[in-house]
Amino acid sequence: MLATISLIPIALSIAVKLSGATVLPGQGPPFLDRVSHNGLFVAFTAMVVATPLFLPLTIAVVAGDTIAGEASTGTLRYLLIAPVNRARLLVVKFVGAAAFSIAAVVTLLVTGIVIGSILFPVGPVTLLSGNVISIPATLIRILLIGVYVTISLLGLSALGLFLSTLTVIPVGAMAATVIVSTVMQILGSLPQVAVIHPYLLSYYWLGFADVLRNPLSLSSLWSNSLLQLSYIVIFGALSYSRFTSKDILS
Amino acid sequence: MTQTLEPQYAISTSDLTKTFGSQRAVDAIDLRVPTGSVFGFLGPNGSGKTTTIRMLLGLATISSGEATLLGHPVPSGLGAALPKVGALVEGPAFYPYLSGRDNLFRFDSANRDADSKTRAVRVDAALARVGLTQAAGKKVHAYSLGMKQRLGIANALLQPRDLLVLDEPTNGLDPQGTREVRNLIRSLASEGITIFISSHLLAEIEQICTHLAVMSRGKIVAQGSVEDLSASQTLKLTLVTSQTDAALELLSAAGIDAVADGNEVSAVLLPNQIEPERIVEMLVLAKVGVRSFTVQAPTLEDRFVLLTGEGFEVAQ
Structure with missing residues (x-):
C-alpha cells in the first residue's frame, strides 16, 4: 500500500515533465503550475491531491481491518486467550493504525521531494504570502505539513477502529469508514449546513496550506489537533465500550 | 509442609447460562471437571459445547450463573487463569501469510507472561511435539487441514499448562494423526495436566477419557466418571x-x-x-x-443417542 502511495508523486511529476507545456496558474490542482519551476512543490501538490481521497482510503483499509480482520481469520480468539487484555489490544491496534498514517505521509512527502529534485530544478520557495524561504526552511515546512496531515488522519483511524469492532467482515468496516469520510467531505462542501462544518472530521484536512504562509500560522494546526483529539476520545471510548463487552463468536 | 493448593476442580460451573435473544444456548449447567482428569465433553452439533467453552475462556459473556477456571472466578480472574490454560477453540486460526513458527511467535509474544528469552526454544519444542519441525518454515496457507490442527495444538502447548481445552482436536486429521494426537493427550495427561476435550467422535473419547459429560440442547444430561456411568447403564x-x-x-x-x-x-x-x-x-x-x-452393554454411541435423541433434528 505504501508503494501505491509513492506512485502519486511519481506519476504527478512524470506527467508534468513529459507534457513539457507550461502549466498555467489555476490549471489542475493547486501548486501544479509551480512544479516545473521548483521540484519541492511536487511534495505539496501530491499532498493536496492525496489528502481528500487516497490517504483516507488507505487509512480506512488499515483501520477497518484492525479488529474485524483478526475476527474474520479467527486469530482474535487466540489473541484474547493468549491472553491479551481487550483494552490493550485496542490500544495496540490504534497505535498500529497511527504508525501507518505516519508511514503513509512520510512515504508521500519523501518520494515527492526525491522525485521532484531528480526531475526538476530545486531552489528557494516562494510562499503563498509572497515571501521567499530557503531550501532548509522549506524542508521544515514540509515536515510541518507531514505532522499536520498525520494528525488529520488520526481521527479517521479512531473512527475506523470503532467500525472495525462492529463487524467480523473487514471489507464492511473499510467501506463504512470510506463512506463516512466521503460523506463528511460532501457535507463540508455544502454551504447550507455550514453550521456543522467545524465539527466535521475533514474540516481542517486541506488547511495545511496555512503552513505555507509567512509569518507561520499554526492556528489551524491547533484547531485541527483539537478536533482530531475529540474524535479519538469519542470513538476510542465507543470502541472500548463495544469491544470489551462483545461476544467473540468467530 | 509446603504444598501448592490445587483446586479440586479445574473447571466448575453452577447454573451457567448463555442466552442469545430468547434462545438458551447453554441452560443452567453445572459442570465439574476434576483436576487431573481427561474429561470428555460430548454432545451433538449445536448442543452448546463450544458456547460453554467460549464462556469459560472469557470470549463470550456469561448471561447468568457462575464459573471458575483453575479456581479463579470467570471473568474477573481470567487474567490469572488463562496463562495456565492452553486452548484450541473451534478449529485452529492463524495468519496465513506467516510461517507456522512465526505464527507461534506472534501468539506467544501476545502473552505478557511469556518469557521472550525462552520463546525460540519453547516454540521449537512445541513444534517438535506435534511433528511439525520440518514444516515450521512453510507459510500456513500451504498447510493441510491436519497440519493446521497440529499447529493449533502446538500453540496450546507453548507454555507449561495446568489445563488444556481442546475443542474437536482430531478434526481433519488422518488416522495416523488421530493416533498421534491420542498418544499426545495420554502423555500430557500422565504429566498431570487436566485435559478437557470436546468432541462428537465417541470412539475417540471412549479410548482416552476418565470422565464424561454429555450435553444436549444446552443442558447436561449425564456427567461423571466413566466407571460410574458404565455402572449405571x-x-x-x-x-x-x-x-x-x-x-x-x-x-x-x-x-x-x-x-x-x-x-x-x-x-x-x-x-x-x-x-x-x-x-x-x-x-x-x-x-x-x-x-x-x-x-x-450399550456402546457409547448407543448411550449417546439414547441421551441426546435421534436424527438430524436433535439440536435446534
Missing part, C-alpha cells in the same frame, strides 16, 4: 428359546419388560435391577430350554 438381554411364552411369563414375574419376536425374546435390564446370571438360573430351574443367551 441399562443392559440389553437377548435369549433364543422354543418356549417363548414360558420365558415371557417368567421374566414378567421378575418384573422385567420383555417382548418376543419369533423365538427370540428381548428385554431391557435397568441398572441394579437383577443380575443376568440370576435370570439364567431362573430359566433353567423352570426347565425353559435356552439355545442362546446374550447380554449386551
Whole structure:
C-alpha cells in the first residue's frame, strides 16, 4: 500500500515533465503550475491531491481491518486467550493504525521531494504570502505539513477502529469508514449546513496550506489537533465500550 | 509442609447460562471437571459445547450463573487463569501469510507472561511435539487441514499448562494423526495436566477419557466418571428359546419388560435391577430350554443417542 502511495508523486511529476507545456496558474490542482519551476512543490501538490481521497482510503483499509480482520481469520480468539487484555489490544491496534498514517505521509512527502529534485530544478520557495524561504526552511515546512496531515488522519483511524469492532467482515468496516469520510467531505462542501462544518472530521484536512504562509500560522494546526483529539476520545471510548463487552463468536 | 493448593476442580460451573435473544444456548449447567482428569465433553452439533467453552475462556459473556477456571472466578480472574490454560477453540486460526513458527511467535509474544528469552526454544519444542519441525518454515496457507490442527495444538502447548481445552482436536486429521494426537493427550495427561476435550467422535473419547459429560440442547444430561456411568447403564438381554411364552411369563414375574419376536425374546435390564446370571438360573430351574443367551452393554454411541435423541433434528 505504501508503494501505491509513492506512485502519486511519481506519476504527478512524470506527467508534468513529459507534457513539457507550461502549466498555467489555476490549471489542475493547486501548486501544479509551480512544479516545473521548483521540484519541492511536487511534495505539496501530491499532498493536496492525496489528502481528500487516497490517504483516507488507505487509512480506512488499515483501520477497518484492525479488529474485524483478526475476527474474520479467527486469530482474535487466540489473541484474547493468549491472553491479551481487550483494552490493550485496542490500544495496540490504534497505535498500529497511527504508525501507518505516519508511514503513509512520510512515504508521500519523501518520494515527492526525491522525485521532484531528480526531475526538476530545486531552489528557494516562494510562499503563498509572497515571501521567499530557503531550501532548509522549506524542508521544515514540509515536515510541518507531514505532522499536520498525520494528525488529520488520526481521527479517521479512531473512527475506523470503532467500525472495525462492529463487524467480523473487514471489507464492511473499510467501506463504512470510506463512506463516512466521503460523506463528511460532501457535507463540508455544502454551504447550507455550514453550521456543522467545524465539527466535521475533514474540516481542517486541506488547511495545511496555512503552513505555507509567512509569518507561520499554526492556528489551524491547533484547531485541527483539537478536533482530531475529540474524535479519538469519542470513538476510542465507543470502541472500548463495544469491544470489551462483545461476544467473540468467530 | 509446603504444598501448592490445587483446586479440586479445574473447571466448575453452577447454573451457567448463555442466552442469545430468547434462545438458551447453554441452560443452567453445572459442570465439574476434576483436576487431573481427561474429561470428555460430548454432545451433538449445536448442543452448546463450544458456547460453554467460549464462556469459560472469557470470549463470550456469561448471561447468568457462575464459573471458575483453575479456581479463579470467570471473568474477573481470567487474567490469572488463562496463562495456565492452553486452548484450541473451534478449529485452529492463524495468519496465513506467516510461517507456522512465526505464527507461534506472534501468539506467544501476545502473552505478557511469556518469557521472550525462552520463546525460540519453547516454540521449537512445541513444534517438535506435534511433528511439525520440518514444516515450521512453510507459510500456513500451504498447510493441510491436519497440519493446521497440529499447529493449533502446538500453540496450546507453548507454555507449561495446568489445563488444556481442546475443542474437536482430531478434526481433519488422518488416522495416523488421530493416533498421534491420542498418544499426545495420554502423555500430557500422565504429566498431570487436566485435559478437557470436546468432541462428537465417541470412539475417540471412549479410548482416552476418565470422565464424561454429555450435553444436549444446552443442558447436561449425564456427567461423571466413566466407571460410574458404565455402572449405571441399562443392559440389553437377548435369549433364543422354543418356549417363548414360558420365558415371557417368567421374566414378567421378575418384573422385567420383555417382548418376543419369533423365538427370540428381548428385554431391557435397568441398572441394579437383577443380575443376568440370576435370570439364567431362573430359566433353567423352570426347565425353559435356552439355545442362546446374550447380554449386551450399550456402546457409547448407543448411550449417546439414547441421551441426546435421534436424527438430524436433535439440536435446534
